[in-house]
Amino acid sequence: MAVLPIRILPDPALRRKAKRVRNIDGSIQRLIDDMIETMQAAPGVGLAAPQVGVQLRVIVFALPGEEVVALLNPEVVKRSGERLVEEGCLSIPGYQGEIKRSLSVTVKGRDRQGRQVRIRARDLLAEIIEHEIDHINGVLYIDHLESRDKLREIEPDQDTEATAI
Numbered sequence: 001m002a003v004l005p006i007r008i009l010p011d012p013a014l015r016r017k018a019k020r021v022r023n024i025d026g027s028i029q030r031l032i033d034d035m036i037e038t039m040q041a042a043p044g045v046g047l048a049a050p051q052v053g054v055q056l057r058v059i060v061f062a063l064p065g066e067e068v069v070a071l072l073n074p075e076v077v078k079r080s081g082e083r084l085v086e087e088g089c090l091s092i093p094g095y096q097g098e099i100k101r102s103l104s105v106t107v108k109g110r111d112r113q114g115r116q117v118r119i120r121a122r123d124l125l126a127e128i129i130e131h132e133i134d135h136i137n138g139v140l141y142i143d144h145l146e147s148r149d150k151l152r153e154i155e156p157d158q159d160t161e162a163t164a165i
């Protein structure tokens with residue numbers, strides 16, 4: 001396993017639509033392991049493959065203290081409700097912004113063994129999953145800001161409410 005460098009805006013890797021994973025082979029298993037290690041080292045609660053320069057639809061995430069989940073080709077099949085969140089992104093250090101996310105989502109995809117999985121998530125976990133699926137579509141949370149004044153600059157070591165995802 002290895003900690004990979006995280007791409008920072010305006011790296012063009014963050015703006016491409018990633019490709020579907022076709023074969024879940026050894027290189028995908030290594031990618032997932034490296035992404036988990038990179039996410040934990042950051043530290044963050046979620047990471048998408050384009051953030052480490054790999055244009056594949058792979059995301060990993062974990063609520064603090066909970067088991068890491070890896071999802072391949074994830075798709076939101078249902079979303080409901082709305083809530084305001086303070087969000088940050090490992091690829092946009094030094095900023096956080098207020099945006100709207102779904103209250104709950106249902107997502108389907110494959111796990112690292114290739115099994116079909118369906119996950120229902122709400123609140124922070126729903127936010128993380130929406131954020132990571134945005135990443136594999138080349139979308140960043142700043143795209144959801146209603147206006148520029150919803151974005152705030154923060155000190156690098158400032159303890160904030162925003163989640164680094």
Ligand code: NI
Pocket residue numbers: 088089090091131135164165
């Ligand atoms: Ni992010």
